[in-house]
Structures are given as C-alpha cells and as structure tokens.
Amino acid sequence: MTKLRVVVLGLSLSSSWGNGHATTFRALLRAFAARGHDVLFLERDVPWYASHRDLQDPDFCRLEFYSNLKDLERYRETIKGADAVIVGSYVPQGVDVGRYVQRVANGVVAFYDIDTPVTLAKLERGxxxxxxxxxxxxxxxxxxxxxxPTLNLLIERYGSPAARALYCSVDPEAYPTRDREKRWDLSYLGTYSPDRQPTLERLLIEPARKAPHLRFAVAGPQYPIGIEWPGNVERIDHVPPNDHPAFYARSRYTLNVTRADMIRAGYSPSVRLFEAAACGTPIISDTWEGIETLLEPDREILLARTPDDVLRVLGTWSDDQRRALGTRARHRILKQHTSAHRAASMEQVLFEAIRHRRQEQPLALAVES
Structure with missing residues (x-):
C-alpha cells in the first residue's frame, strides 16, 4: 500500500478544552497513522488552548504550532509536497488558510467539516x-x-466535486468498559451551547426537579453562572478525555444532546454518542432523522422527547435491561463506528481523489500551455 504524506490544519489536537475537535482528530489520525501514513498536524497557537493542553507530544503524528497566517510560510514546502492537505472547520482565519492551501498545495486539498450543519447555517446568513x-x-x-441529504446539497448547491460523509468515531482502546460504582442516575458530558441548553433543560434539569431522590451530573466548561441547577445536579467544569470512560462508568445512563442545526439537518451524530456507547453506558438521546441508521432505538439507544420519557426509563428499567442495552450499543459501535473504520474510509476517498487528480492533470497542463 502506498504511504500517504498528509498535512492537517485543524482547530486543535493539543487541547480538548471546550471543543470536540481534539478527541475526533486524535482518534481518526491515530488510526490513520496505524495504516502506515505520515501525518503532520498544524495547529494555530492560541492562548485559550495553550493554557489547557492535555496532549503535548502525540505518538501517532507530528504536532507543530504556527502563530499566524504569515507563519505558515515555514511549512510551504511541506504543504506543497504533501499527497493531501486537509483543512478543518473553525480553524482561525480559516478562509485565508483555505485560500493559501488551495494556492500552494500540489496534492489533493480537502475540507473536513466537523460542524457541517452549523457551517451551512453560517453560509446561508453570509x-x-x-x-x-x-x-x-x-x-x-x-x-x-x-x-x-446534506451531501447532495453540498454538491448541487455549493459545487463540491466530492462530498463524503466522515462521521465522528471512537478509539475503542481509549474508551473501554469500566466497572465503577454508580454515582449518577443520568449524566451529560458536553460544553455549554445556547442551542443545546433548552434540550438539556427538558431532558435532564426538569427530570431532576421532578425526581429529587435521583442523582444527576452535567460536566463541561463555559456554562453561565446564572443557570439555576437543582440541588441533585452535580456540576463538573471539565472532564479530560482520559477520564471520560470512568465518568460514563459511574452513570446508570448518559444523555446525548444535539445542536439545533444538526437536528434540522439530521444524520449528525456527536462524538459523545460513540464514546458513551463504546464504554457500554446506556444512552438516552434527543431525536433526529438518521439516528436509527447508527443505533437501533429501544435496542441500542433510547429516545426521549419529554421529561416524563426520561423519568419513565430511570424509574422502570431494570438493571438487566439497562446493561443489555449498553452491551448491544457497544457491539454496534465496535462493528461499524470505530476510528479504524473512519480511517479506512478517509484513506479510500483520498486515494480516489489522488487518482482523479492525476487523470485530470495532463489535460490541465495542455490547456495552460
């Protein structure tokens, strides 16, 4: 198999603080490197992530930092000579970075959108x-x-030559099952987002108010000080990735909450969905189109629309039912949704794009001459 030289310019690999990009890139690129490829990750050196780094020296790729667009010139030859260059969503000055890469790179240039529905909503409003x-x-x-349907939209409305789904995934070695005493009946792990908060209110905070005898947890940064948390909801400011499996293991159930733009688009699973399932923790989720293609409702995942839906599960499901659902979800993830599966898909698409680019190149050269 041909070894690919790939450069990735992403939001962050070094810090998982306040973003889901880092864990996604870590799982994907570790599996991609395990397939024999060489990866350089270029990260914008910004104070927020610099002060919260939890991965300094990855063993699966090179990680280097640049201070601004001008500083990218240090990597011009590397970008120019790479087989593929991938630019991620939410990269600082991402438009200028994209233009630079498209101008300099001789190989395949790809965009990796970890926020597709949010991106398209932003494009719609300029x-x-x-x-x-x-x-x-x-x-x-x-x-x-x-x-x-979003893939067709990207091709037909926005002119993408090739739009391909590359869902988030999980490294099963980093997210194993753990045997821990249960501390919470229902937990949620995620950074604060205004458009997720109404669902969190409906499916966790309101059930907590109605069932003061049960225990809940909300873990993640950036929640406003003014939120009134019930006394039986434990707030945790940040859980580093290494501690995610233990966090899930202490939860009887965990909640999956999806951003509004992603609900409207459908087919937009979050990385937390796969991580929790890999840990064998039963998931209660909000509902959106396409979720049934990833995990089977009532067999591998539970769907809820109201506080009473949540309380019904917490109050009536036996431990045997709960454990069986978590086990089935874990088996589904290991069969279809690991980082190894995603890395293989990305590799296949990149090789196809490289072949296509080489076929087109002689024609382009003839026109230019």
Whole structure:
C-alpha cells in the first residue's frame, strides 16, 4: 500500500478544552497513522488552548504550532509536497488558510467539516468565519460530519466535486468498559451551547426537579453562572478525555444532546454518542432523522422527547435491561463506528481523489500551455 504524506490544519489536537475537535482528530489520525501514513498536524497557537493542553507530544503524528497566517510560510514546502492537505472547520482565519492551501498545495486539498450543519447555517446568513461558498468547489473533497441529504446539497448547491460523509468515531482502546460504582442516575458530558441548553433543560434539569431522590451530573466548561441547577445536579467544569470512560462508568445512563442545526439537518451524530456507547453506558438521546441508521432505538439507544420519557426509563428499567442495552450499543459501535473504520474510509476517498487528480492533470497542463 502506498504511504500517504498528509498535512492537517485543524482547530486543535493539543487541547480538548471546550471543543470536540481534539478527541475526533486524535482518534481518526491515530488510526490513520496505524495504516502506515505520515501525518503532520498544524495547529494555530492560541492562548485559550495553550493554557489547557492535555496532549503535548502525540505518538501517532507530528504536532507543530504556527502563530499566524504569515507563519505558515515555514511549512510551504511541506504543504506543497504533501499527497493531501486537509483543512478543518473553525480553524482561525480559516478562509485565508483555505485560500493559501488551495494556492500552494500540489496534492489533493480537502475540507473536513466537523460542524457541517452549523457551517451551512453560517453560509446561508453570509457568515464566512472559516469557509466561503467560493472555496468549496476548489476543495477536491468535502468530508462532512453530516450524511444523508446534506451531501447532495453540498454538491448541487455549493459545487463540491466530492462530498463524503466522515462521521465522528471512537478509539475503542481509549474508551473501554469500566466497572465503577454508580454515582449518577443520568449524566451529560458536553460544553455549554445556547442551542443545546433548552434540550438539556427538558431532558435532564426538569427530570431532576421532578425526581429529587435521583442523582444527576452535567460536566463541561463555559456554562453561565446564572443557570439555576437543582440541588441533585452535580456540576463538573471539565472532564479530560482520559477520564471520560470512568465518568460514563459511574452513570446508570448518559444523555446525548444535539445542536439545533444538526437536528434540522439530521444524520449528525456527536462524538459523545460513540464514546458513551463504546464504554457500554446506556444512552438516552434527543431525536433526529438518521439516528436509527447508527443505533437501533429501544435496542441500542433510547429516545426521549419529554421529561416524563426520561423519568419513565430511570424509574422502570431494570438493571438487566439497562446493561443489555449498553452491551448491544457497544457491539454496534465496535462493528461499524470505530476510528479504524473512519480511517479506512478517509484513506479510500483520498486515494480516489489522488487518482482523479492525476487523470485530470495532463489535460490541465495542455490547456495552460
């Protein structure tokens, strides 16, 4: 198999604080490197992540930092000579970074959107924070965290030459099952987001108010000080990735909450969904189109719309039922949704794009001459 030289410019690999990008990149790139490929990850050196780094020296790729767009010039030759260069969503000055990469790179250039529905909503309102419509046709591949109809939208409306679903995933070695005494009846792990908060209120905070005898937890940074948490809801500011399995293991159930744009798009699973399932922790989730293609409702995942839906599960499901559901979810994840599966998919698409680019190159050269 041909060894690929890949450069990734992503939001963060070094810090998982306040973002889901780092754990996604870590799982994917570790598995991709295990397939024999060489990866350089370039991360913008910003104070927020610099003060919260929990991965300094990865053993699966090279991690280097650049201070601004001008500083990227240090990597011009590496970017120029790479087989593929991948730019991620929410990269600082992402539009300028994308233009630079598209201008300099000789190999395949791809966009990896870990926030596809949010990105498309931003494009619709003219918010070009890290991507513009004009850039999309010049990315050879658009890797999307969202599947389903969104892929056709990217091709037909925005002119992507190749839009491919690349869902988030989980490294099963990093997210094993753990035997821990249960501390919470229902937990939630996620950074604060205004559009997720109403669902968190409905499916965790309101059940906590109605059932003061049960125990709940909400873990993640950036929650406003003014939120009134019931006394039986434990707040944890941050749980580093290494402690995620233990956190899930102490939960009888964990809650999956999806951002509003992702619910509207459907087919947009969060990384926490796969991580919790890999740990064998039963999941109660909000509902959106396509979730049944990932985990089977009532057999591998439980869906809830109201506080009473949640309380019904917490109050009536036996421990045997709960454990069986978690076990079935874990088996499904290991069979279809590990980082090894995603790395193989990414590899296949990159090789296809490279072959296509080589086939087109002689024609382009002939036109230019």
């Amino acid at each position: 918010d070009y924070e890290y991507l513009t419509p004009n850039l999309i046709p010049h990315y050879d591949v658009y890797f999307s965290f969202t599947g389903g």
